[in-house]
Amino acid sequence: MSSGRIQVVICRCCTESPKLLDIAKLEAAANDAELVMSVKVVDEICDGKAVVDVAREAAEKEIDRAVVLACHKRDVSPALLKAYRRAGIDRSMVEFVNVREEVVLPHVDDPEGAQKKAETKLKAALGRVTMLVPLLTETEEMRTKNVVIIGAGVAGMAAAEAAARAGAHTVIIEKSSRSVKAPGILMSNTRLVATKGTPGNYELTIMAGEKTEELECAAVVVATGGGWNSLKGPLAKASKDAVPLYKLSEMLQAGHAPKGPVVIVDTPDPTGKSLKVMDFAWDEALMTAIDVKKKHPQTEVFMLFQEMRAFGLSEITYKEAAELGIRFVRYDRTGVPKVDPKDPTKMTVTDLAQGELLSVRLGTLAFAAIPANPDNRDIADALRIPMTAEGGLRRGGIQRWPVATPRPGIFVCGSAVFPKSADAARAEGEAAGSMAAAYASKGTVEYGGSVAQVAQEKCSACLTCIRTCPYEAPYIGTANKVEIRRQLCQGCGICAGICPSKAIELLHYTDDQIQQETRTMLGGDF
């Protein structure tokens, strides 16, 4: 195992401010270590001259791996890695030790401990760097530059325009027969059925009318939107005067008088059994109620709710509504609103404040709830992306991009995630569209690097990794043992941690490497 020619680089900028460590001692420790061929102490590793110096010495002494004592590895100048690559050292063979943020800054009061810690860290890194192997990356050509956009709503259109502007070929899939002016191709009456392929080369199966078609694409933008297509839930079914909130608002805008009294209920399914609600449009509900009351002061307005969320400046709207004489009735699940089956214009609800059964005449019934798009389930299943508990599509962790899903090349935007105003949906659509176009325009996908690897002789095909992997990278191969799809592996190592047979190793973070580092770190006396 112990082979290689190591270069140690110490950056004074990172290790000396505040002045805490004895750099000379560190340098001596590095010089004394086995296999170390070159030790460079530089003023600033982010300085171009220093990088050139370091790389020249690396080339002269035929260095093949390096330990860099500097700051966080993402903050060190990428020029260093480029210079190393020119000198024939792969980026995976360079080990960064974050002396600045792990040793110097948090231990200002303890110079002795910090010094020992830095020395031990250097030792651990030297141990680790000898165990590293160069990581292979492979590239795959993208077969098309297509960006498929699902949904021709506000977000979808914005995405299509942004993607087309960035030079991608856009294909919009719209399930309704809606016809909109859009760049690229618009396929109406079309649904997504299934997806195959790997990031950058997705193969979508779509149903265009009655026909099944295949569509290749590099990236997908999901903009399925949310809200009501048609009302659902027991309350909506019981009354023929039920409308979604936006219909009521439109009616008012058009100058029609709603049939009074107007009752706004939070959700058409107050027991929460059949309908999942993504969010409530409380602001809009309050505004609409005020609108009704202002335009038609004689109309009685009731708002029935379990939990009113009017926070921030909406508080003022709430106050105004109350002053205008809108009646707020709070109920809970023990006394939900019911429409009398014999007389569909009569609604009863237990008012929590009074503790009494309240009977309301129904003129117009509207709902503040915004449900998730029911198609989200099919879309998520087809694209293999996760969903939120409320039925929206889930974005990846926030350290990915705000419109990205955990699957590379698939982006979500607009109300498909959670309800948004048209402006926000448009902005998100543009973001997703340009991200997708940027992804598609790369032309190649790079994969590999720090990915999982299976030692097939140890694998007992217990399926644990297949069940655990969030990205569906492991599969049972032809030899009835697990294999890893390198294109899908994102290098988290969850499979390596959970494998009961210890058959999976995550390159660059193997069990040996982690345990060796732990042991060396614990060996230091500080």
Added chain:
Amino acid sequence: MTDRRPKVVGFCCERHGMDAAVLAARSGRQYDASVRVIQVPCSGRVDGLHILKAFEDGADAVFVIGCLEKNCYYDTGSIEGRKRVEYVKGMLAELGIEKERVEMFNAASTNAWAFPEAASKMVEVAKRLGPLDMGGDTR
């Protein structure tokens, strides 16, 4: 070996965990030098074996710090990490070792307090429970 300080190992995920630690350092927060950070790509990478080996190699307390469970970079990684830690806790209890010696924490990359808090909590645990006696030939 009487004045030996407690030795604490922190397995720190490369994403939110490490970012939280870096942010803590940059905002000037201090913690005990005896905390040894081992970087792993994801808290789900931490194997029960790594934790147990750390105890065998002389750690008095071990903690794992990962992303918030609903905002994990690798989606289910920090949930998996917590499961492993719970599993190791069970094993420690069987071995007659205090199970407080191992703990899982979650941090968002913007939580400057999260890492130092976790670190000092574990240092305190290690000090309170004293050095871990593995009985027999420890390294």
